[in-house]
Every structure is written in structure tokens, then in C-alpha cells.
Amino acid sequence: xxxxxxxxxxxxxxxxxxxxxxxxxxxxxxxxxxxxxxxxxxxxxxxxxxxxxxxxxxxxxxxxxxxxxxxxxxxxxxxxxxxxxxxxxxxxxxxxxxxxxxxxxxxxxxxxxxxxxxxxxxxxxxxxxxxxxxxxxxxxxxxxxxxxxxxxxxxxxxxxxxxxxxxxxxxxxxxxxxxxxxxxxxxxxxxxxxxxxxxxxxxxxxxxxxxxxxxxxxxxxxxxxxxxxxxxxxxxxxxxxxxxxxxxxxxxxxxxxxxxxxxxxxxxxxxxxxxxxxxxxxxxxxxxxxxxxxxxxxxxxxxxxxxxxxxxxxxxxxxxxxxxxxxxxxxxxxxxxxxxxxxxxxxxxxxxxxxxxxxxxxxxxxxxxxxxxxxxxxxx
Numbered sequence: 163x164x165x166x167x168x169x170x171x172x173x174x175x176x177x178x179x180x181x182x183x184x185x186x187x188x189x190x191x192x193x194x195x196x197x198x199x200x201x202x203x204x205x206x207x208x209x210x211x212x213x214x215x216x217x218x219x220x221x222x223x224x225x226x227x228x229x230x231x232x233x234x235x236x237x238x239x240x241x242x243x244x245x246x247x248x249x250x251x252x253x254x255x256x257x258x259x260x261x262x263x264x265x266x267x268x269x270x271x272x273x274x275x276x277x278x279x280x281x282x283x284x285x286x287x288x289x290x291x292x293x294x295x296x297x298x299x300x301x302x303x304x305x306x307x308x309x310x311x312x313x314x315x316x317x318x319x320x321x322x323x324x325x326x327x328x329x330x331x332x333x334x335x336x337x338x339x340x341x342x343x344x345x346x347x348x349x350x351x352x353x354x355x356x357x358x359x360x361x362x363x364x365x366x367x368x369x370x371x372x373x374x375x376x377x378x379x380x381x382x383x384x385x386x387x388x389x390x391x392x393x394x395x396x397x398x399x400x401x402x403x404x405x406x407x408x409x410x411x412x413x414x415x416x417x418x419x420x421x422x423x424x425x426x427x428x429x430x431x432x433x434x435x436x437x438x439x440x441x442x443x444x445x446x447x448x449x450x451x452x453x454x455x456x457x458x459x460x461x462x463x464x465x466x467x468x469x470x471x472x473x474x475x476x477x478x479x480x481x482x483x484x485x486x487x488x489x490x491x492x493x494x495x496x497x498x499x500x501x502x503x504x505x506x507x508x509x510x511x512x513x514x515x516x517x518x519x520x521x522x523x524x525x526x527x528x529x530x531x532x533x534x535x536x537x538x539x540x541x542x
Contacts, residue, residue, distance in 0.1 A: 183230030185459035210235030253312035272398030401430035439479020
């Protein structure tokens with residue numbers, strides 16, 4: 163393991179002054195260290211492609227930048243890497259986590275394929291790469307090679323970060339000292355934990371309801387509350403819960419589909435709101451559980467504190483929009499006989515239960531059980 167300061171100070175000495183990206187647990191030490199350094203700037207992007215474009219803009223302005231992302235997020239970044247950085251010859255330094263490392267310990271199932279194709283994908287994008295150094299003595303040489311490659315080729319260079327390479331770093335100051343994190347959405351205060359909302363939703367489910375839970379702690383805590391065959395717990399594919407729910411709702415108009423979204427996930431693919439608003443399925447109930455942070459990766463804030471997401475949903479075509487801090491409001495809305503597309507922004511207190519379990523059932527088995535429950539045909 164190396165201390166975060168060894169990498170960051172070496173990078174600073176070579177002109178890297180701006181960091182941007184999307185959190186991953188492997189990246190937590192680096193992100194936290196940069197956030198707490200008053201001489202550096204960390205821009206929390208809503209998705210990895212945006213982070214690459216932010217860094218490219220900084221490079222245009224003469225400031226070398228570092229993009230930090232999970233390897234699964236390379237998919238979001240392919241477009242700017244291939245059609246912005248490559249043709250305009252704008253080099254950025256990528257720190258890409260090697261989830262699903264084929265030479266490492268077993269990882270979660272959603273990372274297995276990406277771990278195998280990370281290096282080949284970078285090579286297809288004409289991006290040189292090497293493994294992130296795990297010895298302080300090698301950090302300077304590694305960054306010298308990266309800097310030389312970026313200068314000579316005018317292309318990005320990637321460092322693949324394995325689990326446990328960087329020593330842990332906790333944020334040194336409370337979040338409210340670093341960002342103006344709101345505790346309300348308009349007049350609505352966040353006074354209840356996520357579990358209270360999840361239990362309230364489960365208590366109001368009809369026998370025919372279907373539930374899509376976004377990746378991260380939302381799906382895990384829903385599973386911990388009660389594991390039901392009508393529930394699908396997403397892993398990976400951050401930001402895709404609402405689109406998955408839309409497809410399901412269109413395919414099965416006879417069933418109500420309840421999407422449990424998160425603020426970081428919704429912001430990552432906010433354009434989905436316009437698609438849903440245009441399709442306007444009567445059987446889709448979209449719940450945003452908004453705690454204003456990326457909780458599963460260490461508590462880095464999202465952009466929801468400065469965004470009126472109810473107004474965004476309404477502007478995108480959602481006919482019914484509610485903001486609440488009361489779990490009972492959601493259960494009452496679910497129990498009401500009225501149908502129609504709805505968006506509910508639930509303001510949630512941050513915090514997770516101790517020893518929150520992961521679903522013991524495999525993703526493929528969750529899908530098989532879900533389809534069997536739905537009776538949609540091929541349940542394999």
C-alpha cells in the first residue's frame with residue numbers, strides 16, 4: 163500500500179491540479195485526500211463521460227487533470243475518449259479501478275466481465291496504460307512515464323488501480339464544511355432513514371406490484387427489509403433503474419412498476435426522465451430516495467442539493483410530482499386507487515445499518531425468480 167499523499171504530491175509536482183470523476187470504493191482514499199486538500203480542486207461529475215470532458219476542457223486551458231473512475235464507467239466514457247480527446251489530441255490522466263481483476267481476488271458478479279476487458283478496451287481506444295504503483299519508490303517513475311506519454315502522443319494515459327493499493331483516508335471535515343449540502347428540498351426536511359421509506363413501500367405493495375431497486379445500498383437494504391420475489395436488486399449499471407423500469411412497464415401494462423432510484427444514479431442519466439415523461443406509462447411509480455450523497459462509496463456529495471429535481475421531472479413530462487420527508491406519504495400514494503405516472507422525491511437522512519448484508523441470491527437467480535413470479539414466459 164502507498165499513502166494517497168505520495169501519488170497526489172508527485173502528480174502536483176508534474177502539473178496536475180484538477181481532479182474529477184465518479185466515486186468507487188477503490189478510489190475513496192484518493193478522492194477524500196484531494197477533497198480535503200485546499201490547494202486542489204475535485205469536481206464531482208454525474209457520469210464518467212462528463213468527467214473526461216471536464217478534464218479535456220481543463221487541458222485546453224492549460225491545466226493537467228486526473229479523471230478517476232471505476233472500470234465499469236469506461237462504457238460511459240468511450241464517446242468523449244474516442245470523439246473528443248482523440249481527434250483534438252487532448253491528453254488526460256485516467257485512474258481506472260480494476261474491478262473484477264482477473265489476477266486478483268474474486269469480485270462481485272457485475273465486475274467480472276469488465277475486469278477481463280478493461281485493458282483491451284483501453285488499447286482499442288489508443289490509450290496506453292500500466293498498473294498503478296503499489297510502492298512509493300515507483301510513484302515518481304510511473305508518473306514520469308505517464309507525463310511523457312501524454313506529452314509526446316497527445317493522448318490519454320491510464321493507471322489501473324487494484325484493490326487495496328492506496329492506504330485508507332477518511333474525510334477530515336464534515337460534509338457541510340466542504341459543500342453547501344442542503345437538509346431540505348424546499349420546505350421538506352430529511353428526518354427519516356432510508357429503511358423507514360423502504361418498509362413503508364413494502365407495506366403498501368399490491369400482490370401484482372413489481373419493484374426495481376437501484377444499485378448500491380438501496381437494493382441491499384430493501385433485501386434486508388424483506389426479500390420478495392417481486393423485487394429485482396440491480397448491481398452495477400448505475401443510473402439505469404428508471405429505464406429498466408420503463409421497459410418493464412411498457413411490456414407489462416397490467417402490472418404497476420415501482421422504481422426505487424438514488425440521487426447519484428438519477429443524476430448520472432437524468433435524460434431518462436425526458437424519455438419517461440414522453441412515454442408517460444400510467445403504471446410507473448418513480449421514487450427518488452435522495453440523501454444527497456454517494457453513500458456506498460464513502461459519502462461524497464452528489465449534485466442534488468442544488469437541483470430542484472421535482473421541477474426537472476415536471477418539466478420532463480411527469481404529470482404528478484411530490485416531494486416529501488414522510489414515509490407515510492409514499493405508502494398513502496401507493497395505496498390510493500388513482501393510476502398514472504408519478505415522481506416522488508423522498509428526502510432521506512444519510513446513514514446505513516450496521517452489517518448491512520448483500521443479497522445471497524445471485525443476480526441471474528434474482529432475474530429468474532422475478533420472471534417466474536411475473537409469469538413472463540422464459541424463466542429458464
